[in-house]
Amino acid sequence: xxxxxxxxxxxxxxxxxxxxxxxxxxxxxxxxxxxxxxxxxxxxxxxxxxxxxxxxxxxxxxxxxxxxxxxxxxxxxxxxxxxxxxxxxxxxxxxxxxxxxxxxxxxxxxxxxxxxxxxxxxxxxxxxxxxxxxxxxxxxxxxxxxxxxxxxxxxxxxxxxxxxxxxxxxxxxxxxxxxxxxxxxxxxxxxxxxxxxxxxxxxxxxxxxxxxxxxxxxxxxxxxxxxxxxxxxxxxxxxxxxxxxxxxxxxxxxxxxxxxxxxxxxxxxxxxxxxxxxxxxxxxxxxxxxxxxxxxxxxxxxxxxxxxxxxxxxxxxxxxxxxxxxx
Amino acid sequence: xxxxxxxxxxxxxxxxxxxxxxxxxxxxxxxxxxxxxxxxxxxxxxxxxxxxxxxxxxxxxxxxxxxxxxxxxxxxxxxxxxxxxxxxxxxxxxxxxxxxxxxxxxxxxxxxxxxxxxxxxxxxxxxxxxxxxxxxxxxxxxxxxxxxxxxxxxxxxxxxxxxxxxxxxxxxxxxxxxxxxxxxxxxxxxxxxxxxxxxxxxxxxxxxxxxxxxxxxxxxxxxxxxxxxxxx
Numbered sequence: 001x002x003x004x005x006x007x008x009x010x011x012x013x014x015x016x017x018x019x020x021x022x023x024x025x026x027x028x029x030x031x032x033x034x035x036x037x038x039x040x041x042x043x044x045x046x047x048x049x050x051x052x053x054x055x056x057x058x059x060x061x062x063x064x065x066x067x068x069x070x071x072x073x074x075x076x077x078x079x080x081x082x083x084x085x086x087x088x089x090x091x092x093x094x095x096x097x098x099x100x101x102x103x104x105x106x107x108x109x110x111x112x113x114x115x116x117x118x119x120x121x122x123x124x125x126x127x128x129x130x131x132x133x134x135x136x137x138x139x140x141x142x143x144x145x146x147x148x149x150x151x152x153x154x155x156x157x158x159x160x161x162x163x164x165x166x167x168x169x170x171x172x173x174x175x176x177x178x179x180x181x182x183x184x185x186x187x188x189x190x191x192x193x194x195x196x197x198x199x200x201x202x203x204x205x206x207x208x209x210x211x212x213x214x215x216x217x218x219x220x221x222x223x224x225x226x227x228x229x230x231x232x233x234x235x236x237x238x239x240x241x242x243x244x245x246x247x248x249x250x251x252x253x254x255x256x257x258x259x260x261x262x263x264x265x266x267x268x269x270x271x272x273x274x275x276x277x278x279x280x281x282x283x284x285x286x287x288x289x290x291x292x293x294x295x296x297x298x299x300x301x302x303x304x305x306x307x308x309x310x311x312x313x314x315x316x317x318x319x320x321x322x323x324x325x326x327x
Numbered sequence: 328x329x330x331x332x333x334x335x336x337x338x339x340x341x342x343x344x345x346x347x348x349x350x351x352x353x354x355x356x357x358x359x360x361x362x363x364x365x366x367x368x369x370x371x372x373x374x375x376x377x378x379x380x381x382x383x384x385x386x387x388x389x390x391x392x393x394x395x396x397x398x399x400x401x402x403x404x405x406x407x408x409x410x411x412x413x414x415x416x417x418x419x420x421x422x423x424x425x426x427x428x429x430x431x432x433x434x435x436x437x438x439x440x441x442x443x444x445x446x447x448x449x450x451x452x453x454x455x456x457x458x459x460x461x462x463x464x465x466x467x468x469x470x471x472x473x474x475x476x477x478x479x480x481x482x483x484x485x486x487x488x489x490x491x492x493x494x495x496x497x498x499x500x501x502x503x504x505x506x507x508x509x510x511x512x513x514x515x516x517x518x519x520x521x522x523x524x525x526x527x528x529x530x531x532x533x534x535x536x537x538x539x540x541x542x543x544x545x546x547x548x549x550x551x552x553x554x555x556x557x558x559x
Binding site for chain 2 (some may be wrong): 023026027030031033034037038040111112113114115117118119121122128129130131133136137152153154155156157158159160259261262263264268269270271272273274277278279280286287290291294295315316
């Protein structure tokens with residue numbers, strides 16, 4: 001071998017040195033081994049983990065024809081039946097004309113019992129492990145609205161505490177929603193009745209919306225959602241409480257499968273003190289319209305310009321009871 | 328000059344090439360020996376019984392006439408009160424048949440402020456006006472005007488069922504379905520479990536994560552030892 005060849009570290013055509021053969025051969029073998037090892041998790045995939053051709057070709061919610069939607073609903077029903085051994089009653093309920101939903105919450109009444117949190121979980125088929133809750137109840141010292149002082153891990157034997165008030169926070173269904181703006185695939189959007197929804201089959205799990213939401217209302221399925229068979233709520237709809245997959249976002253949708261059929265949301269019905277109010281704000285006689293008209297109402301983080309459809313309000317205090325705990 | 332640069336470059340390439348295979352081998356070992364399964368730590372599930380989130384009025388409301396069970400039979404008030412005389416000066420603490428009633432209604436302590444003297448199946452309004460037990464809100468409105476106004480408009484109280492009355496029935500709770508008329512303020516209750524947000528395993532006790540402002544916390548009753556009053 002000439003010194004010229006050695007200098008370049010290359011051998012002439014047809015001549016492979018023992019050293020370079022070993023070196024390059026081992027590199028290739030190690031590379032292949034690393035590649036195979038990196039693909040190892042694929043070996044754990046079961047056939048049912050892979051989407052079917054129909055599921056793979058399923059269109060965005062807004063682009064589906066009614067035929068395609070009924071096929072999609074049947075696919076989802078089959079899947080749910082296979083997993084939970086119960087045939088769900090799954091529908092695609094459209095928004096009604098002349099309806100815009102608004103939620104109002106009376107901070108004077110809320111006692112922080114967290115019944116709404118758990119009624120929501122039971123209604124909406126959230127993962128029990130890891131735990132996903134849409135509503136967070138903040139315990140706030142009286143006399144401030146500084147959220148930094150809020151504590152959602154309060155653990156008193158009895159509520160309410162004398163020195164605190166309680167502020168439940170959930171999706172505010174903003175009229176100017178930052179979560180919708182940041183979604184790169186338009187998997188989340190605002191419906192005509194004001195509910196911001198998610199197409200769980202279109203979500204890519206980038207979590208931009210979670211970062212954009214100023215109310216920490218969105219939840220991510222970091223691992224496979226676990227839901228015991230007996231706890232499944234079979235009354236479900238495409239855009240609300242059908243079981244979610246790992247890697248998608250979810251959040252409060254004002255119990256869309258109930259409210260679009262005229263019913264009240266689950267968190268409202270369970271509230272033992274009647275602090276929660278829900279209705280159609282376009283109807284001037286509805287409870288929420290009356291509250292917006294007559295009560296002292298505020299929205300959370302008004303300065304960020306999200307225009308929430310979720311309002312907090314107070315009752316007026318009787319002069320004789322001022323400074324007293326009872327209102 | 329050019330030759331010199333070329334020589335230097337090839338020397339570096341050779342060094343990199345020599346390093347490639349041990350690096351690949353390390354990666355291969357890492358992937359092969361690693362379990363490949365990602366375990367997301369999650370806290371234990373706290374079970375909630377359906378009764379804890381049942382939807383029912385806090386109290387049963389009396390009809391017209393008001394019936395209560397005495398010795399297994401449903402009787403209205405007049406069955407006794409037609410026979411017994413009524414004294415003006417009694418409050419509930421001194422009435423032996425109704426000694427389970429504990430009055431805690433502010434200045435309103437006497438039975439006959441609300442119950443009608445002549446017909447005990449009715450409640451008394453102003454003057455000689457009376458109202459039946461199933462329209463109890465008219466009685467409460469005597470003193471609680473602003474709350475009654477709010478309740479009429481749906482700003483106070485609880486409404487369940489259907490918000491859209493063309494689809495179904497709207498059920499509006501009356502005063503006594505939530506409030507005990509003899510002790511109308513709400514009893515405190517035990518809160519249901521809080522959130523388990525600790526997904527990253529237990530934090531060390533010296534870490535800032537134990538501060539109560541952190542979202543990282545598992546829920547367990549008695550966990551919170553922080554006295555908030557001391558903070559402010």
